Amino acid sequence: MRFTQAELQQFRDRTVxxxxxxxxxxxxxxxxPSLWSAATGAHFxxxxxxxxxxxxxxxxxxxxxxxSAGYPEEGLAELTARGVGISNLVPRATARADELTREDLDDARDRLDDVVRRHAPRAVAVLGITAYRRAFAAPKARLGExxxxxxxxxxxxxxxxxxxxxxxxxxxxGEDYRAAAVAAGIDVAAGIDVGDGGVGEGAP
Structure with missing residues (x-):
């Protein structure tokens, strides 16, 4: 599936x-979300x-x-079975993250608090240190736990x-995601194909 830029612009400010x-x-x-994610309904x-x-x-x-064309049935089933969820600090789609406003990120913490309160995940992994620092008012935060x-x-x-x-x-x-998954109690070894040769080997 491919989209023209004009087609993608129709999904600006949509949510996933x-x-x-x-x-x-x-x-x-x-x-x-990116405009592409808004167009397909699939995060990332x-x-x-x-x-x-x-x-x-x-x-x-x-x-x-x-x-890239939406969630395939098998992939969505595996994420669900393993208890892996996906959300966003800001729900509206833009072409670039730097298009978000100060107000967008100021409201992000409350949105995430609500999701965590209702669903009680064992671990949360925020993907983006700059956005995290702004949303959590933690300007000196570093990557990691x-x-x-x-x-x-x-x-x-x-x-x-x-x-x-x-x-x-x-x-x-992969190393960063693995640390969060272990903290969440996910058996990461169960996610590796026998032919993979282990985490860190093989084609991405």
């Missing part, structure tokens, strides 16, 4: 429904985004989910998986 399986073990939180769906390759590299999924504001939920911050983020690779993202 949160993926919230029950039980929810691990919640990944993006900054906000834009071709070139490294979210799903990193999930597989971490051992969270048994294969690389291709969400944070002091969680939620009593029964551990909080992590990992890099944005966008292909534009040159500071992270599929391997490094």
């Amino acid at each position: 429904p949160d993926l919230l399986p029950d039980p929810l073990r691990l919640l990944f939180v993006g900054i906000n 769906g834009r071709p070139g985004n490294r979210f799903y390759p990193a999930l597989h590299r971490a051992g969270i999924t048994s294969h690389v989910i291709d969400a 944070q002091v969680s504001p939620w009593e029964a939920t551990r909080l992590f911050v990992a890099p944005n998986p966008s292909g534009l983020n040159a500071h992270a690779s599929v391997d490094s993202l």
Whole structure:
């Protein structure tokens, strides 16, 4: 599936429904949906985004989910069965994250608090350190585990998986995601194909 820029612009400010399986073990939180994700209804769906390759590299999924045309039935079923959810700090779609306003990110913490309160994941991983610092009023925060504001939920911050983020690779993202998954009680070894050779090997 391909979209022209004109077609994608029609999805500006649209939302993508949160993926919230029950039980929810691990919640990944993006900054906000891309226009491509809004068009397909699948989080991190834009071709070139490294979210799903990193999930597989971490051992969270048994294969690389291709969400570029929407969630495939098998991939969605695996995320649901493993208790992996996806949300965003800001629900409205933009072409770039830097198009978000100060008000968007000021409201993000309340939105995330509500999701965590209602679904009680064991771990939350926010994907984007700059957006995290703004939303959580933590200007000196670093990547990794944070002091969680939620009593029964551990909080992590990992890099944005966008292909534009040159500071992270599929391997490094996989390591970050694996740490959050282990904290959430997900058996990451169960997500690795026998032929993979283990996390960190094979094609993304």
